Structure formats: C-alpha cells, structure tokens
Amino acid sequence: MSRVRFRQINALRSDGYQGGSQGPVTSSFISEALAQGQREFNWEEREQLPRDLGGSKRRGIGLGIGYHGAGGRGYDGLLRITPDGILQIHSGVGNLGTYSYASNARTAAEVMQIPWERTEIHRGRSDRHLPHSSGQGGSNTVFTHARTNWVAGQDLITKMREIAAMDLGGEPDDYEIGGERVFRSDDNSVGLTYAQTAQRAIDLGGKYDGSEYPDDLNPLTQLAVQGVQGTGLVGAAKDNIPGQGQPPGNIIGFIEIELDTDTGKMDIIDYTAVADCGTVQHPKNFDNAMRGGAVWGVGLSNLERHVYDPQNGLPANTGLYQSKPPTNMDVPVDTVSQAVNIPDPQNPTGGRGIGEPTQGAMSLLLPAR
Amino acid sequence: MPSHDVMPNMELYQPIQVEDALEIANRYAERGWLVGGGQDTYGWLKDRAKSVDALIDLSAIEELRGIRETTEGVEIGALTTLTEIVNSDVLQSNFSLLTDAAAVVASPQIRNIGTLGGNVSQDVRCWYYRRGLSCYRAGGNLCYADTPQGMNREHALFEGSRCVAAGASDTASALVALDASMVIRNQNGETVVSAEDFFVGPANDIINTTILRPGDILTTVRIPNTWAGATFYWEKVADRNVWDFSLVNIAAAFKTSDGNITESRIVAGAVQTTPRRLTTVENAIQGRPKNQQTGESVMTLATEGARTLAHNGFKVPLLQNLVKRAIST
Numbered sequence: 001m002s003r004v005r006f007r008q009i010n011a012l013r014s015d016g017y018q019g020g021s022q023g024p025v026t027s028s029f030i031s032e033a034l035a036q037g038q039r040e041f042n043w044e045e046r047e048q049l050p051r052d053l054g055g056s057k058r059r060g061i062g063l064g065i066g067y068h069g070a071g072g073r074g075y076d077g078l079l080r081i082t083p084d085g086i087l088q089i090h091s092g093v094g095n096l097g098t099y100s101y102a103s104n105a106r107t108a109a110e111v112m113q114i115p116w117e118r119t120e121i122h123r124g125r126s127d128r129h130l131p132h133s134s135g136q137g138g139s140n141t142v143f144t145h146a147r148t149n150w151v152a153g154q155d156l157i158t159k160m161r162e163i164a165a166m167d168l169g170g171e172p173d174d175y176e177i178g179g180e181r182v183f184r185s186d187d188n189s190v191g192l193t194y195a196q197t198a199q200r201a202i203d204l205g206g207k208y209d210g211s212e213y214p215d216d217l218n219p220l221t222q223l224a225v226q227g228v229q230g231t232g233l234v235g236a237a238k239d240n241i242p243g244q245g246q247p248p249g250n251i252i253g254f255i256e257i258e259l260d261t262d263t264g265k266m267d268i269i270d271y272t273a274v275a276d277c278g279t280v281q282h283p284k285n286f287d288n289a290m291r292g293g294a295v296w297g298v299g300l301s302n303l304e305r306h307v308y309d310p311q312n313g314l315p316a317n318t319g320l321y322q323s324k325p326p327t328n329m330d331v332p333v334d335t336v337s338q339a340v341n342i343p344d345p346q347n348p349t350g351g352r353g354i355g356e357p358t359q360g361a362m363s364l365l366l367p368a369r
Numbered sequence: 370m371p372s373h374d375v376m377p378n379m380e381l382y383q384p385i386q387v388e389d390a391l392e393i394a395n396r397y398a399e400r401g402w403l404v405g406g407g408q409d410t411y412g413w414l415k416d417r418a419k420s421v422d423a424l425i426d427l428s429a430i431e432e433l434r435g436i437r438e439t440t441e442g443v444e445i446g447a448l449t450t451l452t453e454i455v456n457s458d459v460l461q462s463n464f465s466l467l468t469d470a471a472a473v474v475a476s477p478q479i480r481n482i483g484t485l486g487g488n489v490s491q492d493v494r495c496w497y498y499r500r501g502l503s504c505y506r507a508g509g510n511l512c513y514a515d516t517p518q519g520m521n522r523e524h525a526l527f528e529g530s531r532c533v534a535a536g537a538s539d540t541a542s543a544l545v546a547l548d549a550s551m552v553i554r555n556q557n558g559e560t561v562v563s564a565e566d567f568f569v570g571p572a573n574d575i576i577n578t579t580i581l582r583p584g585d586i587l588t589t590v591r592i593p594n595t596w597a598g599a600t601f602y603w604e605k606v607a608d609r610n611v612w613d614f615s616l617v618n619i620a621a622a623f624k625t626s627d628g629n630i631t632e633s634r635i636v637a638g639a640v641q642t643t644p645r646r647l648t649t650v651e652n653a654i655q656g657r658p659k660n661q662q663t664g665e666s667v668m669t670l671a672t673e674g675a676r677t678l679a680h681n682g683f684k685v686p687l688l689q690n691l692v693k694r695a696i697s698t
Contacts, residue, residue, distance in 0.1 A: 056690070262690035263606045264683070303608055309497075311518040318500040319412060321612060327476075329610035 002047075003063060004038050011065065012248065019069070024245035026143075026346040029276045030065060033252045033340045037063070037274040040336060041254035056262040059269075063254045064364025066357030070249030070277070071143025071347075073239050076221040077152025078131040079108050080210075082232040083202070085180060085195035087112050087119040089149065090224060092133030093141050095124075098289065098355075100136060103282035104145040107349050111153030113178055114194070129227035131236070132218035138355025139249040142281055143347050147239045150348045156235030157182075159208055160197045163233075167192065167200065194233075201233035210234035243346040249353045250276035253294070253361035266302065272336040273361060279343045279350030286354065290337035293358020299326040301363035377414060380423040387432055387554065390425060390586060395556045397423045398583040404428075405448050405484040408475070409491040418501035433486075433588055436460065442593040447486025447586075451540070452477070454485060464592055466601035466620055470543035473605045476612040486587045489541050489551075489567070490579055493534035493642060494614055495524065505531040505575050519679060523616065526675040526684050527641040530572035533678060535639045539605055541568060542620035542638035545646060547596050552589035553581065561591075568643035578642055596622045596634070600659075602695040605638075606687060615639040617687045621695040623659060630654045630663075635695060637671070637688055647671050650692055664696035 011030035012018055018025055038044070043061070051059050080088035089108045093101040101123050109119050122128040134144045160182040161172035168190055176185050183191025192200070201208035210229040213222060216238045225236050256269040273290055280286045303324045307316035317323045343350025384390040394401050400422040404410045413419040427433060433448040436457050443459060454460060454471040461468050474480055474488060492498075493506070495514055503509030514521040515533045525535045541564070549564040567579055581587060602621040607613035618638040624631045633654060635647040653667045668689040675685055 262694060263687060265606060305608075307496075307520050307522075309513065309518070309520050311516060312513065314497070314500070314502075314513075316496045316500075316520055318416070318496060322496060324608055324613065327609055327611045 002044075004034050004043060007063070007065060007252075008034050012067065012250070018067070018246060018248060026243065026245045026247040026352070027278070027342070027344045028248050028250060029340050029342050030250045030252065032342065033250060033274040033276045034063075036338060036340060037252050037254050037272055040274070040338060041270070041272040043254060046256060053258065056260050058259045058261055060257045060259060061255065062257070062364075063252060064361045066249075066251040066253070066360030066362075066364070068139055068249045068353075068356040068360070069246045070139035070353030070355070070357075071247040072134050072140065073144065073147065073241070073243075075134055075144055075148050076131040076218050076236065076238050077108075077145075077148035077150070078129070078221060078224055078228075079112075079149070079152040079156055079235040080228055080232045081156065081194045081198040081201075083195055083198045085118065085193060085198070087114050087194075088228075088232070089119055089121050090128070090130050090228075091121060091123045091145065092130035092220075093123065093145055094136040096136050096138070098136070098285060100141045100285070101145075103285055104141050104149060106281070107146040108149040108153050110349070111150055112156065112194075114180055118180070127227075129224040131221040131224050139277075139353025139357065140355070142277070142351040142353040143247040143344070144239075146281065146347050146349045146351055147241055148237075151237040151239050151241065152235045154235075155237040156233060159201065159233060159235065160192075160194075163197050163200050163204070163208065164192055198232040202230055205230075208233060210236065214238065216240070241346065241348070245346070247278075247344060247346065247352045248276075249355065249357045251290075251354060251357045251361045252276075253364075255362075268298065268332050270335075271332055271362070273338070273358065275337070275339045275354045275358075276342070276352075277339060277354035278341075278347060278352040280339045280341055281349065281351040286339065287337050289354055290358055291335055293355065294335060294362045295326050295331050297359035297362025298331055299324070300359055303330060375415075376411075377417065377420060379414075379421055381426060382423060383426045383429050385429045385431075387430055387586065387588060390427055390430060391554060391556050391584070393423070393425050394586060395584040397421075397425070401425050401583065403586060405487040406450065406479075406482040407487075408479050408483045409487060412499070413492070416499075416501065418499065427586070439591075442591060442595075442597070445485055445590045445592070447588055447590065448484045451480035451483050451485065451488060454540075455480065463594075463597040464547060466547060466596075466603055466622060467540060467543045467592070469601070469603035470539045470605070470618070470620060474539050479612070485540060485590055488538050489544065489564075489590075490581060490587060491537055493532075493578060494537045495532075495534035496520070498534060506534065506571070508576070515678060517679060521678040522680040523614070523639070524678055524681050525641045526672065526677060526681065526688070527645055528570045528572065528643070529641070529676060530570065531575055532571035532642065534571075534642055536568070536578065536642050536644065537614050537639070538644075539615055539618055539638060542618055542636045542644045543603065544590065544592070545644040546620040546622050546634040546636040547592050548634070550591045550593070551587055552591065553585050554588050555584045555586070564590075565644070565646060570642045596624075599624055602698055604691055604694065606691065617684055617691060619688075619691040619695050620644075625659055628658050628660075629656055630659050630696075631656070635692065637691070640675075640684060640688055647692065649673065654696060659696060661693070661697035664693035667696070668693040
C-alpha cells in the first residue's frame, strides 16, 4: 500500500475523534489534503525515481501530517458604530507578530458590509475596553474570533433593524443592511445611515448604547461595555453559536531530500504543503504561516539544539548561534503552500487555524526514505 | 548565566600605529585585550565570562590590513577581513584553499568584519568554558565535557589533555596545509613561526590556543609559493549551512605527477584544539594515484589514536570520509 493511501485510510475525518479524550471535531479533510498534495508534488512519479544518485548521495521522499487543536468557543465580541459612522472593533487578542487580531477583525467588517477603511481596531491595552478573548498561541484565533466578531455583528444588525422599525415603521425583519445603511427591503430609499443609528442609540440608551448588556458576557467584557457606554450603537455578544467539537488545524507535507551518507548532511530539494484549515481567511498571512512554520519545523527536527548537561543541570545554549535555528541557507528557496479550502461548518466564515501544525508536518517528513 | 546588553566598564584605546599598540599592550599585559573584528571578543566581555581593564582596538592600524604579493609568496595583514580574503584575485588564483575556507566562516556579516588574525587567534567554543565555568582552561581543576554525562558532541577526538575542546578556526587548517608562517611582534622585536607551531594544544598550554602572549600582536600571515597553484580540497561539515562552526573540516593540498601524488598536506580541523596534520595519511599516499581507491585504502589511518567521548563518535567516520573525498576528488 502506498504511504499516501495508508494515511488516507487512517487520517482523521469529519466524523472522527481526536485527542486523549477522543472528542469530536468540527470537520476534517486530511484525506482531501493528501490527494491534493499528492497531485501537486507528483508523488507517484517521484516515488519511481532512483534513490541512489551516485557516490555518497541518496535521494529520499517523505510525507507527514501535522495536527493541532485550532480554536475555542464561548468568548465574547464587542463592536460599536460611532456617530461618525465608523465601525469600532474591540479585540483582546494579542499579537505574536502574525497580526491575526486584524485579520479576524475583517469578519466584523464583512458582517457589517462596511469598507475596511471605515473601521478602527482597538487592542493591546485593557483601558481600550477589550472583550474577553482567547490567547494567541499560533492557530487559535481564526476560528475563535471570527465567531465572536460575527455574533457581535449580528447583535449590531439586530439593533439597527429595531431602531429603523421604531423610527421608520414596520417590523425589524422588514429591514436589511448594505452601503453603510439599514433600509427597508422593499424600498431602499427608506432607511438610516450607520451614523444615524449610532446617534439614535445614544439617544435611546438601554441595550442600544451599552447601558444594558447580556448577563452571559464575561465579567471582563462587561467592564469593557461599561467603558464604551453612551458612545454609539453597541453590539456585544457571547459566542453561543451551536455546535460541538474541536476545530482541527491539519496539514500534510511532501518532501524530497538528498542525503550525503559520507557526512550525514541533508539538503531539502522540494517541499509541498497543503493545509486543511477551512476557508483561508487571509491569503498572505496563510502563506507566511505555512512557510514560516515549515522553516521552524526544519529547525526543530534537524538543526536546533536544546542541550542540557544532565550531570550539572546546565543549559548549553548560552548564545543564539549555539541554538542553531535554521538559516535561509538551510531551507529551499521556494516551497509550495496550498489549502484544501473546504469551509468548516461551525465557523460562519468557514476558517480554522493553521499555526503549530505547519512545524509538525515538516518534522515528520525528515525520516524520508 | 547572566547576559548583559551593555559592555562592561573599561578603558578603550584605538591606536593608529603598531608601535603605539605594542606599547599599550605591553603596559597592560594580561589586563589588556586586543580586538580586531571583535567577533570572539564581545561575547566574552558582554557575558562577563572574562573581564579586562583595557580594550586595545587595532582596527584603525592600516599597516595591518591588505594582501600583498612578494617574491616569496603572499603577505596578508592580520586585520584583513575574511571577505577581503575571499574576494582576493591573487589568493583565488594561487591559494584557493584559503579563500574556500574563509568563504564558509560563520556568516557574510561576520566575514565582513571578522579578520584573519582574529579567526586564527579565537578561543575554543566549548560551551562549558564559554559560559564561564571554572574548568581547567579557565584556571579551575576539572573538565565538564570529558565526563560520562558530558555534552561533548562538538569536542575533540585527539590530543585531549585535561581539556577536550576543539579548535574553532576554519582558516587555521588551510594555513597549516599551505605551510604558512605567522609574524608576531612585541616590544622586543619580531618573531616568525610556522602556522603549525603557532597553534598550541592543552598538553603544552591549558589556557592559550596559540603561542601569543600578553604584549604580542600577530601582524602578518605569510603564505609561501610552495603550494601555489597546487590541487586543493576544502570541505567543512557543520550542522547549518551558514553561521556555524565546523564539526570537522579538511584542508588538503596535493602535487601530482602523471596522476600520482608526489607531495601532500592534509590537515583536519575541529578534531582537536589545534589543526591536526595527518602525516600518516600523507606518507601513505606518497607516490600513489590520486583516486578513490587510494582514498578508501588510507581513510582509516586518519583516525588512528582517536579517543571518542560520549557524543562525538560520529566524528570518526566523518573524518575518514572527508579524507577519502579529499584524495578521491
């Protein structure tokens, strides 16, 4: 049986279970990723090529699968429309350098159908009134905070419709949004701008301007809502989107190496990775994560040295050069990064994270043969 | 182990003439520290693993820079950067063994500022020693690396004597193979020693890796025409392809006649504190064809007498294979 087929049979599927507790997953398309990667990498053709390259050089190909739990649920979203019509997006997500707080904030802009230039992100300090958010560990925030921004956006839309029905007649369900307005579905000339709804929310108070808020919000989010009270139309909600299971971040990788049996040195000739991370939220960030994680995986599995002297309990890495993280001379110039791009059914925007598993896939590849 | 962002307090001298540098070096003796490119120096000082009263910065002494052709060969100022050596037409033409070795020292950034003098004079990279432990080499009374549980993957196969640290210089192997000599000045005058005698192992000196003593300045490296245009082989094996020290390196020079080896120099680096000239191998291949069969037949001679430690056994086949390749290629 081919190594690809063996993994397809055993890989985690959407109806499968994962982890020590053997819990369900939101969805999983590793088999599809393997098929896509096999085509892109020309696996079958490469497997037929000779392994002995002459002299001390040997050729090897390998594949690996990386998995990591990639998201949570139950956190809070907090959005505002201020009287200038700007969408204020509050995020407690940290920044490891991936700027995922910003890419996830785009969900709010998308839900509110407002240009990105008409938004402002508030982050980084609790005095900027930030909701209860997940930590940023690598793959966590795409699933988690697309959902929180989505539910907060839905709360804003609901309140906008209510204000429009109050002021312009009819029922809230008679209204929809678009073009930074809330308007009647049967007559789009009847409506309010976002800026007008924000001013009306301040006038109305109560749940509209943040004077009241849902009891199920985390105490940290409640403090944040109190901080923005009276500044516009406030949307605050806990992620109560139905569903269960762990959203998995999955990746498969195919590699070709040349090994010098005289020296033990290995050159990576080619690397193709395909992620199963739902709908790609931010193509450039996705590409960065895929390539950066692969480089990191090369280091963790083949180069980096975290040496401790067991007799004296001393760490050997007293300088960066002794830790030996990979350099640009230790990895291929070009690698292939793709995604299966099948939406996850439990995220309204379809995404799952892909951070840590990018390293794991590369590590598993190194016993290439 | 503390790490510091700033340099410790010390005097700084920046002489522009060798004579002034010699006077300052003599005055401060062991409390002074000569610095060229600083790539070995600053780690020691910033980590507070070593301290001095005065830093004597030689980098403004133009006399110590440059590559000059002479009737006997080539003279290289000790402050010549490794990049300048790599880019030298005369060295590339006649002594590519040295340019090949210099080209894989550390990283481009370090080669741009690191000097030949500094590269050959640098201290060993045993991590126990570099972190400031009181080992034999640091004046203490034990070796942390040479124990059953010592983490000694990078350490020496040969000539261990209380200390088992391996030499860190790539250019040192090449210079020994090229029969280079080192010009050393102090206030008493000038001394010229062969590169082979310039480097010192722990059996003779447990503290220093060269014969340089306080007050001495390495001013020039001379490469005679003896091996100009010979057949050279250089290979460095390190974990990473850039910014790494050799696990083992090999520098070889061959003169041949009708395909047979008439004379050779084969020098291994990073297998003991000093460059190790493999005279047994050199003698064994004298008069034999320079080919794979010869290489394979003598490769094990390269490691006769090796004493492996807990984690450096891989260096034995690695050194053998590099010797084989040097002769075969």
